[in-house]
Amino acid sequence: MSAAPRPWIEAFAPATISNLGPGFDCLGLAIQGAGDRVRVRRSSTPGVRLCRVTGDQGRLPTEPEANTASAVLIELIKRHAPGAGLEVELDKGLPLGSGLGSSGASACAALVAGDAALGLGLGHPQLVDLARDGERIACGSAHPDNVAPAIVGGVVLIPNLDPLRLISLPAPRDLWIAVYTPGCEVKTADARAVLPKQVRLDQTVRHAARLGLLVHALHVGDLALLGEAIVDELVEPARAHLIPGYLDAKVSAIEAGAIACSISGAGPTTFALAASEERATALLEILEEAFTHNGVAGKGWVDRVGAGAQITSKQLH
């Protein structure tokens, strides 16, 4: 008796903003308005087959080992379901190399769908650990600041990698985010290459103190303090020149009353924070104008802190 094909299970994982000022490599947040979708179904053939990739303009690798969505499923099977088989379809909603955790979103959606398809019921730390393998494939380093919020949702601090510790921080209810992805690309490898290798001790102290302030500001819901905390002496100054028009955009956004404005992840996506939808909409126009003026018009929207990866459709057997 040959088995009927199992139903597809689809999961969505959100875009994420990392490098919130002093949160470099250890803090990120999920947003609502953009993300990737992955469909997974069990197959009687062992291993992982990447059946379809859409929305990437043909730019992503299609070998299962090289594409983050399928690569993390290979690892999932190896660790938790030896001998199992999965078919995968990836539907990219996020632009590549944008600083919005695009590779992480693919990995997280794949893992949540794969976990459900295999009936594993893995917890957040296990899923984030697996998703970091996807990051290693996509950009050569396994930082958790995109995949942790993409799995958990909200704002997540990752104070420790071994053992992995995920700390969900409260997100102020009145926080609105203008997100703008200029029409240029920053390779994560380039963005890593410009980072300082060493930091002066006094700068380390200030960096840490600002992250402390950021965590405090989230706990007390004080957006003005949050803005004071999102200052970055280490990473932003090294990367700003990789994004044409970034400093113009930032100065204009801050002058217009943004709570904070900085680079999301490795860039070029730039975010500005506001206390209302109206202000965020005004900031979005300011970002758009600055980047357009600098010849890198792109795409932007107003967003909010959102949920983590989840199953979006599941046909019953």
Added chain:
Amino acid sequence: MSAAPRPWIEAFAPATISNLGPGFDCLGLAIQGAGDRVRVRRSSTPGVRLCRVTGDQGRLPTEPEANTASAVLIELIKRHAPGAGLEVELDKGLPLGSGLGSSGASACAALVAGDAALGLGLGHPQLVDLARDGERIACGSAHPDNVAPAIVGGVVLIPNLDPLRLISLPAPRDLWIAVYTPGCEVKTADARAVLPKQVRLDQTVRHAARLGLLVHALHVGDLALLGEAIVDELVEPARAHLIPGYLDAKVSAIEAGAIACSISGAGPTTFALAASEERATALLEILEEAFTHNGVAGKGWVDRVGAGAQITSKQLH
């Protein structure tokens, strides 16, 4: 008509524990069980006269400009009450060079008494700014992590110096502290000289992430997380060898279940955290045994997070 002498006003300022793991140079807490007392009264002779210093075994300077208690009052008058005169008596309750913010406590008690004597009503940021001048005189650098909690009380994060920002963090109600000052001295200048000048970027990230965790742990009152956060890769490893027996004491305290154990300030005072008075008492015995075994028996006690500097006696006119 010659004026009758004005009444003495006495203030007490507490000992403080700074360098709580990742809180180096930016976070400290006030304790209850020890501190300095300063008496101040107005005088018709302009300037500051240091009339008496007790409890220091004759080791502190008696020139008003060189003693932190009087030096900060000279600055107080210069900035806020030009032409005024004050007489000062300092009663040292804290050992010198112990890592318990001894110079800061003298400065803070003097300022709180002086502020009252002159009827100025200065706020915490102004008093902390002035107290930092005392730190500059005492140890050559004006770090605020002792004087801020000595003025404000509780646990204080100082994320910014200019303008000075003081953030009071919630202190868990069930936090008990074993404090032990071994019988040896660490000069702050020596303790500063051994610090690394530069820090690797990945260490900076971990340091900052742990301070984020520490702030979170205080907000949610989770002592186990607090213990996870009080880990210091930067300062403690550089300073441990300055204190005979410190590593023995730490290992024994952690093995005995201390939430955390580290060096207070520049040392040699060592603190261990516990969730009950009984456990803190047991930890104190362990610290005492380790330091005694290493030939530096000293003095210890069990303490709690306490209030900031305050007026303790005030004769009415």
